[in-house]
Amino acid sequence: MSRIINFNQAKIAHSFEKFSRDGVITDDILENINSNFHFESDIRDVLVDYSEKDQKRFFKILLDIKEAVKQMTSEENMDIRFSLEDEYFNLLQNLETNDTKYKIPSILIKYRKDINPIRALKFELQEIMSMYTIEDDYHIWLVKEFKSEDKINEIVFRVKNDIIKIVQMQKKFKRAKEKYSYFVLPMSYYHCIEMEADMVSWIKTLQEFLVWSTQDDIKNRYD
Known part of the structure; x- marks a missing residue:
């Protein structure tokens, strides 16, 4: 039994x-x-x-x-953790995609205060591409503003630069985990993984919008 x-x-x-x-x-x-x-x-x-x-x-x-x-919880491990966390927060503050030139008030007003401006733009472009017709001045302005291949490619370039930095940050966390006994990966490590995946989706949407905006009927309508 x-x-x-x-x-x-x-x-x-x-x-x-x-x-x-x-x-x-x-x-x-x-x-x-x-x-x-x-x-x-x-x-x-x-x-x-x-x-x-x-x-x-x-x-x-x-x-x-x-x-x-x-x-x-040793002093050495805590020093390493604080050093990596400082580097992580510095990375967030200096993302190329967070540049003020991308902060468009008419877009950002719809989202939380600290949203990355390119992330907000992604949502707006997705919404536009899902519309059957585009009639309001705001969405028409967005189409005209971002249907430029040069502009989209420049933003994609900035996103890719940020992804490289985020991946490098992930590697630093993992190296600390490998080198120091019982170093626990902080939430910031997992946030880096989420940001990387999110930014890949930004690139996908930006490139889809570029294709969408160059279709003959769209191009003729908003030229």
Whole structure:
């Protein structure tokens, strides 16, 4: 007959097992394991449905967790994290696509204050291309303003430059992860991945708009 394990105990045991497999310090490990378990007696008191052999194994994993957290929060690791975060925020402040020349008030007024102007432009161009007819002055102005191949190519060039910088930033985060024990990739690393994918979609939309705007019926209508 198999044992019936209390759900909460099974959840805690799963956290121990997961760390044993991948060595990753998650929020769950920090909040529910590292903060609540300190001694072997803590393991015995909480994981009462598990055998003595399992309890001893979990305690050994707990010691590994304590060492990992110690290294993760060491002065060296924190210095590296702060340095990378500073570089990341500096990157965001100096994106070529965030240049004031791309900040068109009539576009940006429709979006949140800190949106990248090319991201906002992408949404506007997508909306225009989905329209059956374009009648209002604002959308007609946008078509005339951005149907220039030179202008679109110049923006695409700037987007590609930003992508290169974002990919380089990702690599710096990953190198820190490889070099320093238990360095945890911050949310800014994952934001870089999201930005890269988003910017690739900007290029796609800009190039689609260029093709769309050079169709004979569109070109004749807005020349």
